[in-house]
Amino acid sequence: MTDYKNILSDTVRDIKPSGIRRFFDIAQNVKGVISLGVGEPDFHTPWDIRAAAITALEKGKTVYTANAGLSELREEIASYTERKTGVKYSPDNETVVTVGGSEAIDITIRALVNPGDEVLIHEPCFVCYAPLVRLAGGVPVTITTYARDKFKLLPEQLLKNITPKTKLLILAYPNNPTGAIMTSEDLNGIAGVLKDTGIAVLSDEIYAELTYGKKHVSIASADGMKERVVMVNGFSKAFAMTGWRLGYVHAPAPIAEQILKIHQYAVMCSPTVSQYAAIAALRNCDCEVRAMVSEYNRRRRFVVSRFNEMGLRCFEPEGAFYVFPSVESTGMTSEQFCEKLIMEQKVAAVPGTAFGDCGEGFIRVSYAYSMKHLQDALERIEYVIKDTE
Amino acid sequence: MNNELLKLLKKNARYSDEELGAMLGIPASEIAGQIKKLEDDGIIRGYTTVVDGDKLDDDAVCAIIELKVKTKSGLGFNGIVNMIMQFDEVESVALMAGDYDLAVTVRGAKAVAFLVSQRLSTIDDVLSTATHFVLKKYKENGVILNTDENDERGFVSP
């Protein structure tokens, strides 16, 4: 009999499956579940974008593009980035169009990390960073962020975790799952620590459009940082385009050149039709994006206020589309609470522990759902809370 | 701010003051006052219910009647409008630009027949009527009726 242990890579086998998977399986086996667990917009992709894709198909735009992406799209991306963050990138040699932010994260890590290099990751955070670091032979070093600090990464925490082996910091704000953001003051603190080191930054800014009140600031705009920051962004969240699989990375030319090399060998180029659609997104959809952001904002305020009413302490998220309330007051662990929620009230939420051990005591609730859906789901959560009192 | 409040109420007039306050980021206690003012100022004229007629046994038909009007008698344009509006079965009356002058939505076959044959045809000022029966409503008052759209997103994703 074939021993697949010997066939498979040890590195891959040692990677734990995502903690979200388990809840997905439970949710699928309970009838009539309503979910608060999804990490993608509930809106349809704006019509202009879909129309551009249809036109591209009708015109037969079905062949590979340049490896780095359509030059027309790269120009739009570079001007959009400058408009939004004030940071200038060349569309020719500092911009690569990728298969979602996901690929951008993967190839950036592979381009920067040598075996044994330490990579700093603040937690709770999105699930892909540590496994991808491991695949590149790096060593993930996690830094816990706390509700009392509004889940921000503090300069002194960063400083404490730097060793001679530290190669890269992964910075992910607005944050999934906490909804935390970093202001320019916060980022200046981080930049101050990194200034005299050789550490690079992978800045995952996929939720940059989704902030409420304060505008998103990129660490690339902090003094002296651009030359060592790789900025990752994409169309999934901002333009409700998760299924189109399109993102991009901006980096100084010597880094972008290497990233492009991996991209070229791994995927050749990003989906062509999606690239044509993305041009329309950047040119015509400011208005639609603003409308989605205001709708998210109304829901955000509603959900936060409901959790506070129920007595679940809930820090006020200022970005993305998640709230991250504490369930400590119920005396249950995150997993216990989520299991009770799904078994008794058929509501699926994601335990905080799916985003790192320090997510214990929290649950992630997405508000990428209609108000009616949220009203219903929150009422059910309230039953569970009252029931445990 | 009132615009935002109106937008929400137009979507769902049954949001509680607490819910409206939370969504708009203002104290719930201020919501009642703001709504009262909108009512007093005549900006909010009423609250209604969007009903999916297809789900009811009552299958009262709806018609849109186009009227061409030329005021000749002493009734005058407003007189005609006032006369038409007083019928309960008339759901809406609108002044139109284009091929005809008034669009009247009427509910119920009897009401349509009565209105056209007994009322409108007797008025000299009404030059012509064209009645169109509504076969199916897909969207009303901003609400999509009868969606068969499913959330395809699955239950949990990172």
Ligand SMILES: Cc1ncc(COP(=O)(O)O)c(C=O)c1O
């Ligand atoms: C923080 C973060 N980064 C990156 C991604 C990847 O998104 P995509 O590959 O669709 O661009 C996600 C998706 O959930 C995310 O939450």
